[in-house]
Amino acid sequence: MGDDEGAVIPKRLPSLESLTVEQLGTASLPSPLIQRGQRFTDEAHRVLLSPFAHHLEEWLARNEKPPSFEPAGPRRNLYFPPDKVSCGIVTCGGLCPGVNDVIRSVVLTLRNGYGVRRILGFRYGYAGLSSQRHEDPVFLEPDELKRIHQHGGTILGSSRGPRDLGDMVDTLLRWKVDVLFTVGGDGTLRGASALWEETAKRGLKISVIGVPKTIDNDLMWVERSFGFATAVQEAQTVIRAAHSEAEAAWNGIGLVKLMGRHSGFIAALATLTNGDVDFCLIPEVPFTLHGQGGFLEALDKRLEERKHAVVVVAEGAGQRLLSEANMEERDASGNIRLEDVGLFLKHEMGQHLTSRGEDFTIKYIDPSYTLRSLPANSMDSSFCLVLGQHAVHAAMAGRTNMMVGFWNYAFTNVPLQVVVGERKQIDPEGELWQRVLGATLQPTSLVGR
Amino acid sequence: MGDDEGAVIPKRLPSLESLTVEQLGTASLPSPLIQRGQRFTDEAHRVLLSPFAHHLEEWLARNEKPPSFEPAGPRRNLYFPPDKVSCGIVTCGGLCPGVNDVIRSVVLTLRNGYGVRRILGFRYGYAGLSSQRHEDPVFLEPDELKRIHQHGGTILGSSRGPRDLGDMVDTLLRWKVDVLFTVGGDGTLRGASALWEETAKRGLKISVIGVPKTIDNDLMWVERSFGFATAVQEAQTVIRAAHSEAEAAWNGIGLVKLMGRHSGFIAALATLTNGDVDFCLIPEVPFTLHGQGGFLEALDKRLEERKHAVVVVAEGAGQRLLSEANMEERDASGNIRLEDVGLFLKHEMGQHLTSRGEDFTIKYIDPSYTLRSLPANSMDSSFCLVLGQHAVHAAMAGRTNMMVGFWNYAFTNVPLQVVVGERKQIDPEGELWQRVLGATLQPTSLVGR
Amino acid sequence: MGDDEGAVIPKRLPSLESLTVEQLGTASLPSPLIQRGQRFTDEAHRVLLSPFAHHLEEWLARNEKPPSFEPAGPRRNLYFPPDKVSCGIVTCGGLCPGVNDVIRSVVLTLRNGYGVRRILGFRYGYAGLSSQRHEDPVFLEPDELKRIHQHGGTILGSSRGPRDLGDMVDTLLRWKVDVLFTVGGDGTLRGASALWEETAKRGLKISVIGVPKTIDNDLMWVERSFGFATAVQEAQTVIRAAHSEAEAAWNGIGLVKLMGRHSGFIAALATLTNGDVDFCLIPEVPFTLHGQGGFLEALDKRLEERKHAVVVVAEGAGQRLLSEANMEERDASGNIRLEDVGLFLKHEMGQHLTSRGEDFTIKYIDPSYTLRSLPANSMDSSFCLVLGQHAVHAAMAGRTNMMVGFWNYAFTNVPLQVVVGERKQIDPEGELWQRVLGATLQPTSLVGR
Amino acid sequence: MGDDEGAVIPKRLPSLESLTVEQLGTASLPSPLIQRGQRFTDEAHRVLLSPFAHHLEEWLARNEKPPSFEPAGPRRNLYFPPDKVSCGIVTCGGLCPGVNDVIRSVVLTLRNGYGVRRILGFRYGYAGLSSQRHEDPVFLEPDELKRIHQHGGTILGSSRGPRDLGDMVDTLLRWKVDVLFTVGGDGTLRGASALWEETAKRGLKISVIGVPKTIDNDLMWVERSFGFATAVQEAQTVIRAAHSEAEAAWNGIGLVKLMGRHSGFIAALATLTNGDVDFCLIPEVPFTLHGQGGFLEALDKRLEERKHAVVVVAEGAGQRLLSEANMEERDASGNIRLEDVGLFLKHEMGQHLTSRGEDFTIKYIDPSYTLRSLPANSMDSSFCLVLGQHAVHAAMAGRTNMMVGFWNYAFTNVPLQVVVGERKQIDPEGELWQRVLGATLQPTSLVGR
Helix, strand or coil, rough: CCCCCCCCCCCCCCHHHHCCCCCCCCCCCHHHHHHHHHCCCCCCCCCCCEEEHHHHHHHHHHCCCCCEEEEECCEEECCCCCCEEEEEEECCCCCCCHHHHHHHHHHHHHHHHCCCEEEECCHHHHHHHCCCCEEEEEEEHHHHCHHHHHHCCCCCCCCCCCCCCHHHHHHHHCCCCCCEEECCCCHHHHHHHHHHHHHHHHHCCCCEEEEEEEECCCEECECCCHHHHHHHHHHHHHHHHHHHHHHHCEEEEEEEEEECCCCCCCHHHHHHHCCCCCCCECCCCEEEECCCCCHHHHHHHHHHHHCEEEEEEEECCHHHCCHHHHHCCCCCCCCCCCCCCCHHHHHHHHHHHHCCCCCCCEEECHHHHHHHHCCCCHHHHHHHHHHHHHHHHHHHHCCEEEEEEECCEEEEEEEEEHHHHCCCCCCCHHHHHHHHHHCCCCCCEEEEC | CCCCCCCCCCCCCCHHHHHCCCECCCCCCHHHHHHHCCCCCCCCCCCCCEHHHHHHHHHHCCCCCCCCEEEEECCEEECCCCCCEEEEEEEECCCCHHHHHHHHEEEEEEEEHHHCCCCEECCCCCHHHHHCCCCCEECCCCCHHHHHHCCCCCCCCCCCCCHHHHHHHEEEEECCCEEEEEEECCCHHHHHHHHHHHHHCCCCCEEEEECCCCCCECCCCCCHHHHHHHHHHHHHHHHHHHHHHHHCCCCEEEEEEHCCCCHHCCHHHHHHCCCCCEEECCCCCCCCCCCCHHHHHHHHHHHHHHEEEEEEECCCCHHHHHHHHHHHHHCCCCEECCCCCCHHHHHHHHHHHHHHHCCCCCEEEHHHHHHHCCCHHHHHHHHHHHHHHHHHHHHHCCEEEEEEEEECEEEEEEEEEEHHCCCCCCCCCCCCHHHHHHHCCCCEEEECC | CCCCCCCCCCCCCCCCCCHHHEECCCEECHHHHHHHHHCCCCCCCCCECCCEHHHHHHHCCCCCCCCCEECCCCEEEECCCCCCCEEEEEECCCCCCCCHHHHHHCCCCCCCHHCEEEEEECCCCHHHCCCCCCCEEEECCCCHHHHHHHEEEEEEEECCCCHHHHHHHHHHCCCCCCCCEEEEHHHHHHHHHHHHHHHHHHCCCEEEEEEECCCCCCCCCEEECHHHHCCCCCHHHHHHHHHHHHHHCCCCEEEEEECCCCCCCCHHHHHHCCCCCEECCCCCCCEEECCCCCCHHHHHHHHHHEEEEEEEEEECCCCHHCHHHHHCCCCCCCCECCCCHHHHHHHHHHHHHCCCCCCCCEEEEEHHHHHHHHCCHHHHHHHHHHHHHHHHHHHCCCEEEEEEEECCEEEEEEEEEHHHCEEEECCHHHHHHHHHHHHHHHCCCECCC | CCCCCCCCCCCCCCCCCCCEEEEEECCCCEEEHHHHHHCCCHHHCCCCCCCEEEHHHHHHCCCCCCEEEEECCCCCCCCCCCCEEEEEEEEEECCHHHHHHHHHHHHHHHHHHCCCCCEECCCCCHHHHHCCCCCEEEEEHHHHCCCCHCCCCCCCCCCCCCHHHHHHHHHHHHHCCCEEEEECCCCCCCCHHHHHHHHHHCCCCCEEEEEEEECCCCCCCCCCCCHHHHHHHHHHHHHHHHHHHHHHCCCEEEEEECCCCCCCCHHHHHCCCCCCCCCEEEECCCEEECCCCCCHHHHHHHHHHHHHHEEEEECCCHHCCCCHHHCCCCCCCEEEEEECHHHHHHHHHHHHHHCCCCEEEEECCCHHHHCCCCCHHHHHHHHHHHHHHHHHHHHHCEEEEEEEEEEEEEEEECCHHHCCCCECCCCCHHHHHHHHHHHHCCCCECCCC
């Protein structure tokens, strides 16, 4: 197969049933979009999960319907009455270019598209849905959001970690929220799903709609996530700086740590588009430091040849090499707290070169906070616009417990349960990684013997 | 359906036969990529033309195979012996961010991947294949191309227009070229197809492989073309300038002309991601100037409300309004020579406001040459890298008379005949255009009565 | 002498008397800045006009005091009572990066520094002081101006051209304005001086303070003007585009017109910092087109050698070559309306090369509106901040009919009459121009025989 | 006084004698620049050290000549014969935007201006002049340097720290170097002076010319140093990121460390041009953390009011607060090794807020390596061009033991002894710092009781 970001069809394909999106009840109200001549999404249509004919034939041979997604898009009939529905939006997790674009798009679509009046912004992530934080939500008005997409960050604030579900649902009730849009990554979406279950348990008719946010580009069923392109673009400046630093010193090493907790897409793409990177280390491809065939041996050889080297490492790479003890810790979101692989590599390279009696200089750059706080570039910005619109379309039609996906170049409605179970990663035997190896000319394996 | 750039499945679907790629002969040589552990594309696989289940069911109901593309990618068996094959590359038409990336990728893949020795760069487009221009091709070496992707333009030069086919084939023979990579748009690919037919007529075994280049993003079966994202990004700076100019003057009008001869994708996407545009005019959506419901009436109303307006116009918009006489002329490529719609609109708006006795200022900006001469951004750059690799894979396997496509997020091998016949355009009733209308709040129709 | 922008000490040096700034009356109120520990400018201090010892000795030999400026800066004693004074600000002429920075600085200094309450922004330049335009001024509050410096243009709007003086003074009286800050160039400052004279004639005690704005960097006694650095920086992108276009075509010519009505500083500095420019044409250095030694002959030679050329031309260059008839026209500001030298050169080069039977391509880029609408870069932005502060300091102390200058790296108070009489230009025999000649390797003279 | 970067006339003024530049011998060869119509610097001219009339009067009252600098610039008579002289160039210390511009300018001026043939580039700073590092110098040719100014870093490499003087002089002799250009800061210039003394002791006629390089802008008699403007510009991106991070979290603190070992110019200017900074901490202005009136109290108050804060700290600020023990260490250049004040502040703020039971988030960004590795912006780039030219002019005329300075907006020749003795710093009672206080609204003093 051939795609530029190396995402693969997962081995364990979800069934057609598991891809059916939950619906709060009958959607019978006419959409106000009819008046502006909107074309609506045909409820009978489906987006195939795999665009490959041979996959299709396998399903047909088994006399099964091939798995497919519900297409995203505006529906002719709505579940919620636009003039009465009350909507909330919350942004969670780390910053990512484009969050303000999503907020703006959701609010503009609700107000200008559907005529929704009451739109609440909960502050500081799920913490803003907790009764412990006495910070009231703000009422969002289109006019105030006019230029927020030109600035990074999130005007609503964010936080990490889950909160008490019952308490959060109480907050939604207190503020009379019928629809909650949650913008976030894996943990946030898991929280959204749990929140929905809590509302369902209580017999509430609340729509919970996820908007996928992952600068690492590691969510399943999202071919490309917003903020990723911006991060890769700006990583160029940093890698060029590392290259300048490396070239300017005898045995100069420029070491850049890029985002990528479990998936090395940013590191890989930044490496591909740069041309000066000598080593790219990602979570999906294990490596060792010492011994024949290990990273340090390869580094020695590169320094020998060129007197400098540029190393790009994803933050989640080489975790096995870090002490087991530290891996126990978990950060507030429940993610495994990663050691700083950059500082670790800097230290190990330093020790190694010192032990060899070499003169050397290592410059370590960690641009993470700068990259994730940028305004979205145009590509990401327009993507956010559409994500926000589709989130609103889905909510108004009464969908819930779902996320807006992007697959086969089509926007889709995806049940949360098939998103949170899996992770999109680089296939170490796939095209993308082979391209990286071709670009860096690093050894195919850095696992020493 | 839901996609961010509004491309639609064309009404007239090509048949499976017409999607079969031409092959010069049996590919029986083992690929040298085997040694580096490359996974190869399975010859039995196909990429469906439509990812929609309901399209599929229509085909199956008719007992026909759904149309599908050959996936791009490296093949286990080659037609050309890498150590003996001689390759040429030519870049044609207007500049576009990323052309140097493609050249670099083709050369690096040929040399570092396959071990091809003889790689010729023909200068100044098809003119360099003509015997009239006494400019010899240059031999391309990877070392010299190390940083060319950081600069805009094309190191090979370019030109427009067709040349004598026989003469061009003679040149290929004189330089012993077995494979010709042509980087260009609609006209260039038409030329490539004609060139291949001429070689076939003479019984020559020459592979002609197209790499799609269209900053307008208007080639069929190419979901996203390189240079497009860079152009949209940089158009922001210009539109913001136009907005500043407009706001700073009483009845200030900022008028920006963007590229888009037949398709308004750049204008539409730039409008969406900006937020300050009041009117977006594209070739696909006709408009009139005068009378009730026409553009000037809407402009008056906007100026009345806000005292300034920003107008984005694609270069091919409003052609019907320009004098018939001038439409006869054709530029060197055979394209219809367009009048400058920007100057035309500036003049018409000026006359109209003068006749109304209004004080006004119009600032007209045409950034075309600056946008198209930029280096590619990361997204475009990595896309070019892959396009170049797939072009080489196809050529080495003996494919010919084809272009590398990108459809359903998969890279494909597409016969040239199904590319040059059609054009990708914005559907005036589709999602993309509805988004633009929502962003500008311009009237749904600007065709006056 | 040696400075990087080539400004020279003018031949006709002003006398000490002409450099004495007008004062509305006795300044006897204690400055509120005393409370925050401000150090005040010593009224006895002066900034020498020339920093050269030999100039000094000439004056001393003649037993005369060397001419010097009053230093800008906060005074211990004020003329206006901060709690009662009413201030107005107006921005005139073409856009320039940094105007919003100046507005913000003036308002913040008035309010936060001095505690001034009533600050009016007149809309659309001097037109906003005219009774004919029924657009009331706006009250400016610091909170609303928080981020205006991150955007180009001017939030107040602008216009060109003078208005009726009596009418403007009436408007000032109607709005009870005691201090008027005028941000603008040569024409604006001339207007400010006339306005002050009109108030003086009527016996009014109104302070008129100019803030020099000239993207061309052509005001006398201003070593560096805001917006200039930003414009030169961004001109690089355009010149690189022109270079890419030129290189990509057989006999490709990239032609860039940059701002510079009477002084070629932008063209010269942009040429120096680029390295790819082959010809730089400025108003101060005449040239001819035809004949031996003319521009076209030099162009032919350059094309012969390199097959492409990059030409940078200041908008005011080569005016003598344009038809006399057109030079009669004047634009609204009373400036001589210049023909577009870019279109003229494009046409002349085209005719010349056509007549020689050459194949060629000329790409003409005019980025003026984009450059002047940018937000200021840091250097310009901090310069604007200080200009605004000094304008306020001067006004509060009762100075009038003056402009804030920058000379010998010191900020100064400069009487308007010594500013408007002269123009800062590039000395064709000075260092700056010699550097340009060294960078382009163009002939020392392009005046043909 | 009024200048935008707050440099002050030092209290201890150098005498006229100490400002006299060393000359290797009689300059009697005619300059080849005569042929291209160059105007030469008049040997009788001098640039006053102070441009203030009252300073002048003090000197005159004492019947002394006011101290003044020799102006930089081309001389009519040369000491070295251009066709025989052999020149070397070495770049030392940390990276700084513009070093490649200086190299390019020196080489182009030597070759294209004077016709010098033999130009050597010593690799990796003074280490390249040491016999211990077996890395031969490279011969520099203008053609190879064409685009180096578009890239950051230094093509020659760099290193820190002094080397054995005798050994270095031996290297100069071995390579027959008559002129050595050293590009570097305080330590480098001190080394250059020592090197010259060693050559003088041996009776050698070697010219040693310094080009001032300090991204911190802290060299005396250099009003503005190259790389500084670029660093301040790019610091904006980082501070905006810190602001986005801070705003997005409950009690969010964005902490940015900027370059400035002994002088806080970068921190101060970046703060001024940003508008979002709440605290600016620099080496020149002491502060304490704890107690009434200390930094942490002020921080609490700011968080109370705004729920977030942005802190910019110069790397050399607050050194007194760091443990005495660590201050003993010295880095390779002999500079005091500074503790990382950023990590220190992050830790102290964290402890303080934790002890108060506050929920908070601190994001610490250190962009130093990225800022210093950028290509120079236009302003810096053209400044480098002129510095390089003047370095060459001085060397060819036989000047030695000097540096090219920039004072009163004029380029000067400055004896090294008056440079290395002093440091340019921000005056805590001067205008610049008052502006910073006005911009941040931080308390005038952060020294707690």
